Amino acid sequence: MALTTLKERVQQRAANVAGTEDIRHDRVEDTEDTSAGRGHDIEQFRADIEAALPKHVSVDLFLAALRPVLPKLRACTPASVLQAVITCARFGLIPDGQQAVITADDRIATFLATYHGYIELMYRSGLVKSVVAGLVYDGDEWEFVPTARVGEDFMHKPNLLASKKDRGEPLFAYAFAWLEGGARSAVATVTREEAEEIRDEFSRAYQRAEASGKKDSLWHTRFADMHLKTAIRRMAKLVPKSAELRALVAVEQAAEDGVPQILAALDPETAVLEAEARQAAKEAEASQDRPAPRLAVKRGRGKPRRRNRDKNKRR
Template sequence: MSDLKGRVQQATGGTDDEQPEQAPVTDLAVSDTALQWLQSRATYFTDALPRHVDKAHFMSVALSVMPNLERCTHASVHQAFLACARFGLEPDGRQAAIIPYGEVATFQPMYQGLIELMYRHPRVDSVHFGWVRERDQWDYTPTEPSPRDFFHKPRVDLTEEERGPVILAYAFAWIDGRRSQVIILNRPQAEQIRNKYSKAYKKAERNNTKDSPWHTDFDAMWAKSCVLRLRKVVPTSTELAELVEMDDDLDDTTSAPPVIRGTVLARDDQAPGEDGAERQPWPTTAEPGSASREAGEQE
């Protein structure tokens, strides 16, 4: 699948409606080299994780993504996993995803990840995101006091197709027992955000590649834009502000990759051309199904 959603699902083995599961590993040699590489750098990622994130689970999810990143450079894979760890987001395709674009592994925070960071603020009780479809029952009257200003009742008696196309994305939070302003974003508004702010979209349009996230999975970016607007009306942690700033940098494909604060790369993790470093091959295994100690020592 060529679209962003397809690449996320391929990288995580999941779908929109179910938790991703690790795909069966058929090439044990590849599994060994991936595990070997991750283990040699485990402390980089686990030391960066917030205390509430289980280290073993994070590394397990990271390992499940590795087979799809074989052709990516060490530096980009390292940076992508470190970004996930820095913000405590699992690369499971729901909170965040690591998408291979050629030889570059790219960290892509998802709207669920932004919501996860909002939840971490002590004043935020809950965060809700939803889609309004054409045949749903809904009403928005901004002059009414909260929470009577907004109402949405999905047609549970109908399938999504029967409910009609999505017409609105909305998000709100409960803060100190009170509901925040409801953020509503229709499709034309999402397109305006895309056209005005997305450098990746503009570049893909100029090059006629149509491969930016806005091209390949418009709905995901629509949802993300809605949640990004919500952050302006909820208490914002330094962590969330940093993620939003990094996400802006990631969208600018014409600039150098953003630097993760606190990152220290081993020499073989440097990008090609930096201090004369060359791209290193992935470690090799002596036999399928067994890790090579010798290769690990060379790494």
């Protein structure tokens, strides 16, 4: 089925469900009698979900993973639930918490891929042979020399048998990919401090969860996964990207910008351009309020910053 046809059907169904003429994600105040409070009968949209799913993903498998999630979305607007579900289906990711999640964000159902979901789309592209990602802890052995030859520039030996206390705190997340043909991408790293700065500045879900006191965003409940996802998204900029992967980035950015994700999922080319334009405008505006950046300071042998600055090397 053509995506344009699916897009029109979803827009119309979302409008009918929401009782409005558009598919905006208007955030409404809590009331005792709302359509969202009655729950969501997603089975009636089986045909739309199946049309959005890639051929290799079973609609029965998708719905089986989705049903346990729906009770957690009872407070969300029905239109946003439908759109989040169709968006998730569009990428062929299962909303089981492993490949993707559908969360309630201020009464709006939002689709988010996990870092496993990003890796899955990289594999599907046929451009990436394997992806390696992990967290380096204070008690691990590691070496990172970006100027060394590929294969000798990064080493990580996790101390898997050590207790959580002995292994220490996570220092940074890393990710790299081996490409078809044998080439390897550069190693992308994200320190814990960088992850927290990205979370604080760009995650509206985190900001709302902090303000409300609920502290139930993914940054609160699955920080390690979000840390790894940040490294993988950074690494994705260093490898050939499929149109599907670029669309996924645009869809997640749409959620942060308050734009209905379904529009980005069903019209990915326009969504990518709009997301890049919004990001450029946001960076331009932010640059006017920030002091000029300081010159980079080379630390040690090019390793990510560490809390214990008196240790020059982990062995």
